[in-house]
Amino acid sequence: MxxxxxxxxxxxxxxxxxxxxxxxxxxxxxxxxxxxxxxxxxxxxxxxxxxxxxxxxxxxxxxxxxxxxxxxxxxxxxxxxxxxxxxxxxxxxxxxxxxxxxxxxxxxxxxxxxxxxxxxxxxxxxxxxxxxxxxxxxxxxxxxxxxxxxxxxxxxxxxxxxxxxxxxxxxxxxxxxxxxxxxxxxxxxxxxxxxxxxxxxxxxxxxxxxxxxxxxxxxxxxxxxxxxxxxxxxxxxxxxxxxxxxxxxxxxxxxxxxxxxxxxxxxxxxxxxxxxxxxxxxxxxxxxxVRWPLRFEVFRGASGPVVLDGAHNPGAAFQLSRALTDFSVSQGSQNEWSMLIGVLADKDVTPMLRSMLPHAKDVIICRPNHVRGADPADIRASVHMLRPDLPVRVIENVHEATSVAVREADALVIWGSLYMVEQARETISKLEMNYWI
Known part of the structure; x- marks a missing residue:
């Protein structure tokens, strides 16, 4: 073959x-x-x-x-x-x-x-x-x-x-x-x-x-x-x-x-x-x-940090939430984060959102290019249940959602399915962003 x-x-x-x-x-x-x-x-x-x-x-x-x-x-x-x-x-x-x-x-x-x-x-x-x-x-x-x-x-x-x-x-x-x-x-x-x-x-x-x-x-x-x-x-x-x-x-x-x-x-x-x-x-x-892509991997966007993390279950989302707090403190800021989220349908998304949404100022939801990708409408409903005040958009295509999020956000975190975050990383790599040091 x-x-x-x-x-x-x-x-x-x-x-x-x-x-x-x-x-x-x-x-x-x-x-x-x-x-x-x-x-x-x-x-x-x-x-x-x-x-x-x-x-x-x-x-x-x-x-x-x-x-x-x-x-x-x-x-x-x-x-x-x-x-x-x-x-x-x-x-x-x-x-x-x-x-x-x-x-x-x-x-x-x-x-x-x-x-x-x-x-x-x-x-x-x-x-x-x-x-x-x-x-x-x-x-x-x-x-x-x-x-x-x-x-x-x-x-x-x-x-x-x-x-x-x-x-x-x-x-x-x-x-x-x-x-x-x-x-x-x-x-x-x-x-x-x-x-x-x-x-x-x-x-x-x-x-x-x-x-x-x-x-x-x-x-x-x-x-x-x-x-x-x-x-x-x-x-x-x-x-x-x-x-x-x-x-x-x-x-x-x-x-x-x-x-x-x-x-x-x-x-x-x-x-x-x-x-x-x-x-x-x-x-x-x-x-x-040691570098390990998609695990609190930080790039320098035009207006601020862009964090990629394959936090795809409740435990990982909890650790990402703590890391975001530590990162903001280390930078002398109290960042509110724009979020791009895409998860798989078999994941328990509610505890993940409970950990992460306190950091959010707005959210874009996409659909991972995977047979088990969750319907963004279902994730949006879960977000609204926990944070009805939060602006939420659905942009199904991962690459389009990433381009929009990177262009519009001051501080951005892209998280969820490793498959989705890897796709987002492909889009970011074309923008030739430098690593955050």
């Missing part, structure tokens, strides 16, 4: 939707010689922060001299952006070649219980990383953990960043249910790091004990406390599992990124010998270089 034929084939996979379970993936991997067996994985699950943890881990591991494969979802630049080696996404010809390998096995299997789109991508990533003989793979779950396709591997360390409400129709209605599913990535004897608390932590602790897995908990066993802030940069004191570091500099903004960085550092600590001080120093020095 060439890349066009590959894209056509992928379009046929979407009808299979989401089908949790590992049997399909393990069957195809066995037919392909189990490429995952020779790889070393840092496996990351959680409701929010997975991508940021993966970005920081990747940078630190590369700084220590490792060749690093990263698998995330969703990724910038389409499917190719989901699998990278040392920051470079897979090329089209390689992508097509590994897709053809998976398709051939699926066809030889008789077409019964075929792989979903995500499962195909997961198998392709394993083939790609195995062929390249990477030293380590930073491996992000897609949805949940226990029955997620990524859970076919045995990692050297796992992490569950945090647990809050998302995908409840699949993972379960309570935090305990969601935590149980995410804790499914915990393997026998493999260290697990978590930032979860409350009832979610208690479930993770229970699973870890059952698996005989050493469990490290944020604030109890390790922490990163902010000691300073300049612009979008933060400085913190890391109290670690085996070592303390007085000055850790982060380029990712927001208090939640301190927790994410602490999880990444603790994961790394479980794998670095206490005597490897040079590796640790190089890892710490890499953190200020």
């Amino acid at each position: 060439n890349i066009e034929e590959t894209q056509d084939w992928f379009s046929t996979l979407r009808r299979f939707g989401i089908k949790p379970g590992l049997e399909r993936t393990t069957r195809v991997l066995a037919a392909l010689g189990n490429p995952e067996k020779g790889l070393r994985f840092y496996h990351v699950a959680g409701t929010n922060g997975k991508g940021s943890v993966c970005a920081m881990l990747s940078a630190m591991l590369r700084a220590t001299g490792a060749r690093v494969g990263v698998y995330t979802s969703p990724g910038l630049a389409g499917f190719n952006g989901r699998m990278t080696i040392d920051g470079q996404r897979i090329e089209d010809d390689e992508f097509a070649r590994y897709a053809a390998c998976v398709r051939d096995v699926m066809e030889a299997d008789g077409g019964e219980d075929p792989l979903t789109e995500f499962e195909v991508l997961t198998v392709m990533a394993l083939l790609y990383f195995a062929a390249a003989a990477v030293d380590v793979v930073v491996w992000e779950t897609g949805l949940g953990g226990r029955y997620d396709a990524t859970n076919v591997v045995t990692p050297c360390v796992t992490a569950i960043t945090n647990v809050s409400y998302d995908h409840v129709q699949i993972l379960g209605p309570t935090l305990t249910d969601i935590a149980f599913d995410k804790a499914g990535i915990i393997k026998h004897g493999v260290p697990v790091v978590t930032g979860a608390d409350g009832e979610a932590y208690r479930m993770i602790e229970q699973v870890a004990k059952t698996q005989g897995a050493p469990l490290m908990r944020l604030t109890r066993d390790f922490s990163l406390v902010r000691t300073g802030q300049t612009g979008l940069s933060q400085t913190g004191y890391y109290r670690g599992l085996h070592r303390d570091t007085a000055e850790v500099n982060l380029s990712l903004f927001g208090r939640h990124q301190l927790a994410n960085a602490a999880v990444a550092l603790a994961m790394l600590e479980t794998q670095i010998d206490n005597r490897e001080t040079d590796h640790w120093a190089r890892a710490i020095a890499a953190l200020p270089t």
Whole structure:
């Protein structure tokens, strides 16, 4: 297959939707010689922060001299952006070649219980990383953990960043249910790091004990406390599992990124010998270089800041709200924000709006270019219910809505579905805006 034929084939996979379970993936991997067996994985699950943890881990591991494969979802630049080696996404010809390998096995299997789109991508990533003989793979779950396709591997360390409400129709209605599913990535004897608390932590602790897995908990066993802030940069004191570091500099903004960085550092600590001080120093020095698009990514608009954030569930919206307050204080202003919002229909939008609308002075609502994109009229009704005083417009097309919002707003935040925010970013990139420093 060439890349066009590959894209056509992928379009046929979407009808299979989401089908949790590992049997399909393990069957195809066995037919392909189990490429995952020779790889070393840092496996990351959680409701929010997975991508940021993966970005920081990747940078630190590369700084220590490792060749690093990263698998995330969703990724910038389409499917190719989901699998990278040392920051470079897979090329089209390689992508097509590994897709053809998976398709051939699926066809030889008789077409019964075929792989979903995500499962195909997961198998392709394993083939790609195995062929390249990477030293380590930073491996992000897609949805949940226990029955997620990524859970076919045995990692050297796992992490569950945090647990809050998302995908409840699949993972379960309570935090305990969601935590149980995410804790499914915990393997026998493999260290697990978590930032979860409350009832979610208690479930993770229970699973870890059952698996005989050493469990490290944020604030109890390790922490990163902010000691300073300049612009979008933060400085913190890391109290670690085996070592303390007085000055850790982060380029990712927001208090939640301190927790994410602490999880990444603790994961790394479980794998670095206490005597490897040079590796640790190089890892710490890499953190200020990390950029993670669509996570409080700030551009300099003509009249003020333009913030992009894929806050797509209640927990993420809460953290974005706090970050907006911190950002305004850091700039010596009390910005009211124009907002461009687009979410998916299966998200609980009301608590998200409760967190975000206190910052809003006006709102534009668009429809994400995704099969699950929410009807803007429904979101407008939810906005009016919470803030009947707020001016609200619907501009369905994401690119048109972004152009209007950027042109008219003094301070703008674009938030919601990662798919929508990525589309908005494409429009902004054509305007050649500079990053906010």
